[in-house]
Structures are given as structure tokens and as C-alpha cells.
Amino acid sequence: MAGVLTRLPTRTGPVPWYARPATGGGVDPVVPPPSEAGPFPPGTTGAAAPQHGHPNRVRQSLRIAGDLGREVFAGAELGDTFSFASLLDPRLVVMTQHPDHVRSLFTADPEVAPSLAGESPVRPVVGLSVLTAVGQQHRRRRKLMMPSFHGEAIARYREEIRDATARHLDRWTTGRAFPLAATTQAITLDVIMSGVFGIDHRADPAEARLRHVVRRTLELSTSPVARFGELLNLDREESVGPQRWVVARLDLAMYDVIARRRAAHEPGARHDILSLLLDVRDEDGAPLTDRELRNELLTLVLAGHETTANTIAWTFERLLRTPAAHDRLRDVVRSGEDPDGYVEATITESMRARPVVPLIGRRVRVPWQLGDVVAPADSRVLIGILLLHHRADLYPDPFRFAPERFLGRRPGAHEWVPFGGGTRRCLGAALAMEELRIVVPEIARRADLVVDDPAPERPVSRNVTMIPARGGRVRATSLRA
Numbered sequence: 001m002a003g004v005l006t007r008l009p010t011r012t013g014p015v016p017w018y019a020r021p022a023t024g025g026g027v028d029p030v031v032p033p034p035s036e037a038g039p040f041p042p043g044t045t046g047a048a049a050p051q052h053g054h055p056n057r058v059r060q061s062l063r064i065a066g067d068l069g070r071e072v073f074a075g076a077e078l079g080d081t082f083s084f085a086s087l088l089d090p091r092l093v094v095m096t097q098h099p100d101h102v103r104s105l106f107t108a109d110p111e112v113a114p115s116l117a118g119e120s121p122v123r124p125v126v127g128l129s130v131l132t133a134v135g136q137q138h139r140r141r142r143k144l145m146m147p148s149f150h151g152e153a154i155a156r157y158r159e160e161i162r163d164a165t166a167r168h169l170d171r172w173t174t175g176r177a178f179p180l181a182a183t184t185q186a187i188t189l190d191v192i193m194s195g196v197f198g199i200d201h202r203a204d205p206a207e208a209r210l211r212h213v214v215r216r217t218l219e220l221s222t223s224p225v226a227r228f229g230e231l232l233n234l235d236r237e238e239s240v241g242p243q244r245w246v247v248a249r250l251d252l253a254m255y256d257v258i259a260r261r262r263a264a265h266e267p268g269a270r271h272d273i274l275s276l277l278l279d280v281r282d283e284d285g286a287p288l289t290d291r292e293l294r295n296e297l298l299t300l301v302l303a304g305h306e307t308t309a310n311t312i313a314w315t316f317e318r319l320l321r322t323p324a325a326h327d328r329l330r331d332v333v334r335s336g337e338d339p340d341g342y343v344e345a346t347i348t349e350s351m352r353a354r355p356v357v358p359l360i361g362r363r364v365r366v367p368w369q370l371g372d373v374v375a376p377a378d379s380r381v382l383i384g385i386l387l388l389h390h391r392a393d394l395y396p397d398p399f400r401f402a403p404e405r406f407l408g409r410r411p412g413a414h415e416w417v418p419f420g421g422g423t424r425r426c427l428g429a430a431l432a433m434e435e436l437r438i439v440v441p442e443i444a445r446r447a448d449l450v451v452d453d454p455a456p457e458r459p460v461s462r463n464v465t466m467i468p469a470r471g472g473r474v475r476a477t478s479l480r481a
């Protein structure tokens with residue numbers, strides 16, 4: 001029997017990107033060679049980006065859906081900028097990873113390089129909102145939402161973040177393996193429901209129903225049916241198929257809570273985002289409609305919950321496979337002294353190595369120079385956040401998890417972009433960072449975690465995010481209060 005087993009063919013292929021070993025080199029960055037980028041002089045033509053992958057749009061989209069990381073790292077072997085066929089667009093989609101190209105897209109006039117979020121699969125679910133609107137409509141919505149994400153507002157969320165973390169970590173027991181993402185999702189859902197709707201874990205029946213439906217919807221969004229539903233909804237403004245049914249159920253609960261809150265509303269009495277938006281008036285003195293409120297609130301729930309939860313899960317997925325970094329983090333948080341900023345460096349490194357949103361995009365309305373190639377007018381240009389964060393010049397030994405890269409060094413604005421940038425930079429970045437700065441050290445302080453499988457977790461795509469396939473599976477060996 002043993003002889004048969006040893007003769008069985010073993011599947012060996014190239015090491016996947018997420019399992020590439022560290023080379024043991026230093027971590028001091030060098031400046032990449034400059035690369036010209038921006039609107040290309042009208043009337044001139046430039047070289048097209050080299051094309052990666054299968055020329056057939058369906059086949060190449062299936063490859064990307066199957067393994068996004070493999071495809072983008074393979075494409076990057078063609079140079080800083082490459083293109084590929086996609087079901088999303090009859091034209092070739094262009095992807096870039098040079099910081100100068102990133103700068104050109106982030107600082108561009110939004111009329112010339114609008115965000116692609118309005119064309120993404122979330123559009124039929126959330127409708128028109130700060131995430132999906134472009135131009136004047138985006139500016140107006142962003143202005144309305146900004147006060148809810150400034151310093152004073154974030155300080156108000158702090159207490160709920162601490163309470164939710166304590167509540168959920170109190171439930172942990174030793175010995176049993178579990179996905180860390182289950183706990184971190186519960187924490188971030190509590191934070192978002194309380195910040196956005198003012199609904200705490202002791203909600204009344206209508207609010208409790210909304211909480212339940214939101215949780216169910218998020219669970220359903222991970223199923224294979226949901227992936228199929230997404231395909232059916234490509235390029236639509238309203239959902240169809242199974243997605244329509246899920247959204248209708250969610251809407252029922254949302255509109256119920258909005259109607260009750262409107263009826264009982266006293267200006268200034270509450271600080272949650274729904275209450276703040278109920279007080280908003282447009283230039284003609286009109287309040288936001290129920291539909292506008294629903295779109296904005298749902299956007300925040302969807303954008304703010306999984307992203308933060310999986311960033312925390314990834315942080316421990318990486319730490320538990322890098323014992324020296326994990327030990328140092330535990331020493332720092334348990335001693336209560338962190339003079340070098342190791343907690344911050346760990347979070348920054350985790351978001352570099354495993355950006356939960358691995359790609360973002362702009363549609364260039366005019367030909368766009370990206371170094372020695374030009375993206376034609378009206379093409380989708382994607383910023384490969386995952387690729388940018390693994391450039392060997394900016395991040396030597398890029399596959400090594402090394403928080404010390406960021407000790408005493410803040411990353412450059414166009415070199416570390418987990419929250420995107422420019423006028424579309426993540427609206428919830430300050431809230432997310434606040435959650436990370438509270439939850440990551442608290443887990444490291446209270447729990448000794450181990451992994452049963454030392455192999456790195458495979459990243460999988462869910463909607464626009466990249467999450468650990470096993471949810472960041474851990475086991476607690478000891479716990480403290």
C-alpha cells in the first residue's frame with residue numbers, strides 16, 4: 001500500500017502568491033523609477049498595454065473568478081501595466097501597479113476619471129448612494145455623510161467598539177478551533193448597527209428584525225447562488241432573480257425602521273447616522289426621501305462590516321504564521337507600553353500584505369498614459385492594490401510579513417492604498433482604523449491563539465473583497481479577562 005501511495009502523482013505547480021516564502025532580505029524601500037501618467041495629448045496614439053490571459057471574455061472572467069490573485073500576479077509579469085479580456089466590458093480592461101499611475105488616477109478631475117463603483121455588482125443592491133454615484137451627485141452625497149465620520153463622531157463610536165469587543169471575546173472558550181472572522185463580523189456588525197441606525201444589541205422587535213435580516217443577507221451573499229445572482233445583475237440598476245427577493249426582504253425591514261424613526265424623530269436627540277440624516281435638508285429645504293436614506297444606510301452596512309472584520313481576521317492569519325511578530329505584539333500590548341508604535345505597524349503591514357479590497361477602478365474618459373502604454377478613452381483602468389503592495393522596490397521581500405517595515409515610517413500616499421484615494425477615498429477609513437486599533441490589541445492581550453494548520457489560508461473573492469478561505473481559523477489555548 002505504501003508503495004502505491006508513493007507512486008501516486010503529486011500535484012506540484014508554481015507556489016501560489018500567498019504561500020511564497022520570505023527571502024530573508026532587508027525591508028528598506030527604494031524609490032521606483034518615475035513613470036509618466038495622466039491624460040494623453042488628444043489626437044495622439046500610444047502603444048496598447050500587453051494582454052494577459054485568455055482572449056475570450058468568458059474564459060478569462062472565469063479564470064479571474066476562480067483565482068484573482070493568480071491572474072493578477074501572472075499579468076504583472078508583463079510589466080507595470082497590462083490588460084485582459086473581461087465580461088464586464090467589451091473593451092480590454094487595463095490594470096496598473098505603479099505609484100505614479102495611481103497618483104494620476106487619484107488626483108484626476110473626477111469628471112475625467114470617475115469611479116467604477118457605480119458599475120459594480122453592488123449598484124443594483126444599494127441603488128444610487130455615496131458609493132455608486134458619480135460627479136455632482138457624488139459630491140452632494142459625500143458632503144452629507146462626512147460629518148458622521150469625523151473625529152468627534154468617531155470618538156462616540158469608541159465606547160461601542162470596546163463594549164462589543166468585550167462582549168464577544170467573553171464568549172470564547174479554549175480548545176475548540178473556530179473562524180476568527182465569525183467573532184470579528186459579530187463585533188463589526190454591532191458597531192455598524194449602533195453607529196448607523198442607533199440599534200444596540202438590546203434592540204426593540206422591529207430593530208432586532210432589521211439586524212437579523214442584515215445578518216442573513218450578508219450570509220446569503222457568500223453562497224454560490226449569490227455569485228450567480230451577481231452575474232444576472234451585471235450592468236443593472238435594479239436587482240433581478242434571487243437577488244431581487246433578498247433585497248426586497250431587507251427593504252421591508254429597513255423601511256419599517258426608517259418610518260418608525262421618522263415618526264418619533266426629535267432633532268438633535270440622537271447621534272446615530274440615520275438620525276443625523278433625518279435632519280438634513282437640500283437647497284430647497286426638502287428632507288432626504290426614504291429611498292435615499294435606505295440607499296445610504298445600506299451602503300454603510302455593506303461597505304463597513306465585512307471589510308473591517310476580514311482585515312482583523314487576516315491580521316491574525318498572518319501573525320500566527322509569523323511567531324516573532326505575534327510574540328512581539330503580545331509583549332507590547334500586555335506590558336501596556338508601545339513606544340515604537342508596534343500595534344500600528346502590525347495593522348499597516350496586515351493591510352499591505354492582505355488588502356481586503358484588492359482592486360479598485362476608474363473609467364478614463366480620455367486616453368490615459370500609464371508609463372510607456374496608453375489606455376484608450378472610456379476604458380476601465382484598475383489599480384492593482386494587491387500588486388502595488390507587493391512591489392519589491394517599495395516593499396523589499398514583499399511576501400514576508402514584517403511589521404518592522406513601518407516602524408518609524410509612514411507609508412507613502414500612493415504606495416499604501418487599502419482605502420483607495422482622492423475624492424473617493426473610503427469614507428469609513430477613520431472608523432475602520434479605530435476598530436482595528438481597539439480590536440487587534442484586545443484579542444492579542446486576552447487570548448493565546450494558535451493554528452492547527454500552518455499552511456497560509458487561501459484568499460477567496462467575495463463580492464469586491466478578498467477574504468481568508470477558512471475565515472482565519474484559530475484555536476485559543478488560554479484566555480484572560
Ligand code: HEM
Nearest residue numbers: 131303304307308311357360419420421424426427428432
Ligand atoms: C478595513 C476596512 C475598510 C477597507 C479596507 C475599505 C476600503 C475601501 C475602498 C478601497 C474604497 C474605494 C476607494 C476608491 O475607490 O478610491 C472604499 C470606499 C468606501 N468605503 Fe470603505 N473600507 C473599509 C471600511 C469602511 C467602513 C467601516 C465604512 C463605513 C461605515 C466604509 C464606507 C465606505 C464608503 C461609503 C465608500 C465610498 C466612498 C466614495 O466613493 O466617496 N468603508 N472603502
